[in-house]
Amino acid sequence: MTLTSEQQDFAASVAEFCRRECGTREQRDALTGGGRETHHDGLYRTMAQLGWIGAGLPTEFGGADGGMVDICVFLEETARGMAPLGGFTTSIIVAEAYRRFGSPEQRKLVLGGIADGEVAAIAMSEPEAGSDVAALSCRAERRTDQHGDHWVVNGQKTWCSNAHIANTILLVARTSSGKDKHDGLTMFQVPADTDGLRINGIDTMGGREVNDLYFTDCVLPEDAVVGQVGAGWRQLMAGLNLERLILAAGMLGTAQRAFDDTLAYIRERQQFGRPIGTFQTIRHRIADLATEIECCRLLVYRVAELVDEDPDRLRPREASMAKLKVTETAKRVALEGMQMMGGYGYATEYDMQRHVRSTLVSTVYGGTSEIQRDIIGKTYGL
Known part of the structure; x- marks a missing residue:
């Protein structure tokens, strides 16, 4: 998977925005009421004005007419930057339903509103x-x-x-x-x-x-x-490619952030006269986690490319694989990060405890890991 130069610039712009606007713990606490809120309307609407919230929406409704790869880029970078944009995921899921099945009046109202920074559930x-x-x-x-x-x-x-x-x-x-x-x-x-x-x-x-x-x-x-x-059930099924994939893309960013935070800690933390990251047991853990995250990234963007090639084709196997693999990996990265950080990983002073909480629930919402495995198994005729 290779991003185009435009997509690479998009990723860099989003990453820089997150570093500037919510790059510190103090900034994030101010935006989220000390971590109690997952969405900040002002930050979200600023991103909408930049055209990012509507990256995957049709141009006639104020969007940029991008595809799933563009949406995944945005989700990965904002999750990695811990931007409080909780309303984006459900808004894009809802937008897809209206894009496919809404009346012209409904699409204009809802899709246009989402592009402007309104939230849908x-x-x-x-x-x-x-x-x-x-x-x-x-x-x-x-x-x-x-x-x-x-x-x-x-x-x-x-x-x-x-x-x-x-x-x-x-x-x-x-x-x-x-x-x-x-x-x-x-x-x-x-x-x-x-x-x-x-x-x-x-x-x-x-x-x-x-x-x-x-x-x-x-x-x-x-x-x-x-x-x-x-026809609600058929219409729901038509949107499952998008729902499962965007949940995976968001958790890919969270997994990477948990990894980044762990890596920064083990490079600095000294025990027995040297950084703990230099001990083989820690170094091998990091190698395994980095490999798993890269496998997740390849899977997410490969499935996104398949969806962009044929948006109307259902891909229950691939979408469920992405959701299953990435959320389970993100949970593992956060839990191992907490273990490597010791008591500091448990302390609210650090972000690792937040990563643990968000990744634990990711294997539940949007279809549990057990349901994803069941779906994948059924696609093999089992």
Whole structure:
């Protein structure tokens, strides 16, 4: 995988921006409330003005018409720079759904908003429907009254990333029931300030990231449907290439940052009269981790190139491989980094404990490692 000169310049510009705007712990603490918040609106909108948030969006909606490789470059560099841009991942996932299935009016509103720096979220999981998303029960019923046709939503969603900072939420709800639970699901456009929607934050080790959503007689207009009624499952599957790959690209940057922080520490930390990095046991660990990260990088960008070659082709095997390999590797890098840093790796004074927390959850969200392995196995007819 070789980046073009433009992509290399893009990566360098993003990296330099991150060093300048959030390169120190003091800067990041100021931007995130001491690590409690994962997204800073001002920083995000500045990047949007530079054209970076819309790098992968069509030009007609304010984007740069780039591809998956460009998105991966941005994700890797911002994650490596620890930029608080938590809203980007879900926004790009939502953007892909609207690009494929949204009406012209919906695309103009949502894609244009994302390019300008607005955040979008997607609501799928429920208390009883996590890995088995198709088992969801949050229901939208079509009704007609003196005001015309509309939808009424009732139910709960959970683990909804970035709903508390979102302008719009892409809801997946059940509109009918049949023999196959995958049938009868529909996507809806829901403004975050819609009456009947209540958003409650869930405290996590990573700070304010995810939310419970409660829909109580939430009225949506007839044209809130995104795509076709009852086709929500097929539409979700069409976006899995993007979702799994962007999660992998972000964790690739986090893995590299955890490695960089570990390397800087073991070069400086002295024990028994010399830097601990010169001891063979540490040196070999570093060699193994560096090799694994490079394997991840090759995999991520190879899959990104395949997606760019044929954006409409589903690649469940390759996308799941990328998500599985990179998140598991990132977790290993962070945990071994903490081990090599000893007590300092555990101290909140250093960033390693943050890397550990963010990489641990990466093997859970977006489809657990167990689910990714299951998907890969099924592609071999098992």
